[in-house]
Amino acid sequence: MTTRLYTHPVFLEHLTPPGHPERPDRLRAIERVLDDEAFSALDRVEAPEGDEATILYAHPEDFVGRVRAAIPETGIVSIDADTSASPKSWLAAVTAIGAANAAVDDVFEGRAANVFVAARPPGHHAEKATAMGFCLFNTAAIAARYAQEKHLAERVAIVDWDVHHGNGTQDIFWDDPSVLYCSTHQMPLYPGTGAKSETGAGNIVNAPLAPSTGSDTFRDAFLSRVLPSIDAFQPDLIIISAGFDAHHRDPLAAINLTEDDFDWATGQLMERAGRHSGNRLVSLLEGGYDLQGLAFSVAAHVGRLMKG
Numbered sequence: 001m002t003t004r005l006y007t008h009p010v011f012l013e014h015l016t017p018p019g020h021p022e023r024p025d026r027l028r029a030i031e032r033v034l035d036d037e038a039f040s041a042l043d044r045v046e047a048p049e050g051d052e053a054t055i056l057y058a059h060p061e062d063f064v065g066r067v068r069a070a071i072p073e074t075g076i077v078s079i080d081a082d083t084s085a086s087p088k089s090w091l092a093a094v095t096a097i098g099a100a101n102a103a104v105d106d107v108f109e110g111r112a113a114n115v116f117v118a119a120r121p122p123g124h125h126a127e128k129a130t131a132m133g134f135c136l137f138n139t140a141a142i143a144a145r146y147a148q149e150k151h152l153a154e155r156v157a158i159v160d161w162d163v164h165h166g167n168g169t170q171d172i173f174w175d176d177p178s179v180l181y182c183s184t185h186q187m188p189l190y191p192g193t194g195a196k197s198e199t200g201a202g203n204i205v206n207a208p209l210a211p212s213t214g215s216d217t218f219r220d221a222f223l224s225r226v227l228p229s230i231d232a233f234q235p236d237l238i239i240i241s242a243g244f245d246a247h248h249r250d251p252l253a254a255i256n257l258t259e260d261d262f263d264w265a266t267g268q269l270m271e272r273a274g275r276h277s278g279n280r281l282v283s284l285l286e287g288g289y290d291l292q293g294l295a296f297s298v299a300a301h302v303g304r305l306m307k308g
């Protein structure tokens with residue numbers, strides 16, 4: 001069984017203002033590093049068109065309509081202080097959802113051992129009815145609910161190691177014990193949520209990391225909070241909200257992880273997926289804003305996924 005990679009040219013056409021960290025070059029850097037011969041065994045598939053109806057798994061219809069109405073015919077419009085949309089942003093966001101849902105299909109139907117989706121815009125800050133933090137729709141949340149609707153998954157775990165707290169994913173599953181949300185993130189940092197005391201229906205596990213900490217603190221949070229929560233929950237599927245902005249080179253945060261940490265965390269989650277989830281593991285790109293840190297971290301992550 002192979003590791004599948006979904007991407008699509010339209011992900012380069014979601015445009016942000018000049019100087020914005022969440023930019024198309026991020027995906028170009030990932031594409032370059034995965035071009036290496038070491039990744040020749042990757043099963044590369046163009047992301048399919050998304051089913052817009054699945055957006056409603058995580059967002060109310062009037063909000064979806066508001067986002068659609070905000071998409072400009074030309075230029076770039078601001079959705080909030082740091083979130084914007086360009087003419088192709090709708091198609092990019094819906095295709096990201098299509099890729100994530102297809103990845104769920106792949107792991108449930110045995111077409112891939114695991115899948116990495118290299119898409120943008122990211123998703124984990126999008127709350128039920130608020131687009132924010134570079135995110136329009138919450139791709140990971142939609143994919144989790146899609147697994148429940150289409151494949152009758154009873155329990156889905158979302159593990160979010162992006163350096164920012166996934167306030168959107170927490171908001172969507174706040175009172176839904178069928179989805180476990182575990183997050184490691186720098187605190188204090190945008191968006192300000194993610195305290196240990198935020199536990200939802202007992203299904204929210206936040207592991208905040210102090211600024212300037214690194215590998216030891218991250219791995220300890222994983223070993224002491226994230227992994228035991230997964231073991232207790234016994235998910236049918238693990239989804240990773242894979243942001244790589246906890247890398248030491250990243251300009252938006254002050255956590256000092258290296259590529260080796262992402263390799264290690266990937267291996268830990270693969271081991272848990274083997275133990276509880278029939279190996280089913282889907283990884284979705286979130287943040288990561290230093291092009292070299294991002295590319296090397298994705299290489300470590302995907303390389304580990306490919307080891308099976």
Ligand SMILES: [Zn+2]
Nearest residue numbers: 162163164287
């Ligand atoms: Zn982030």
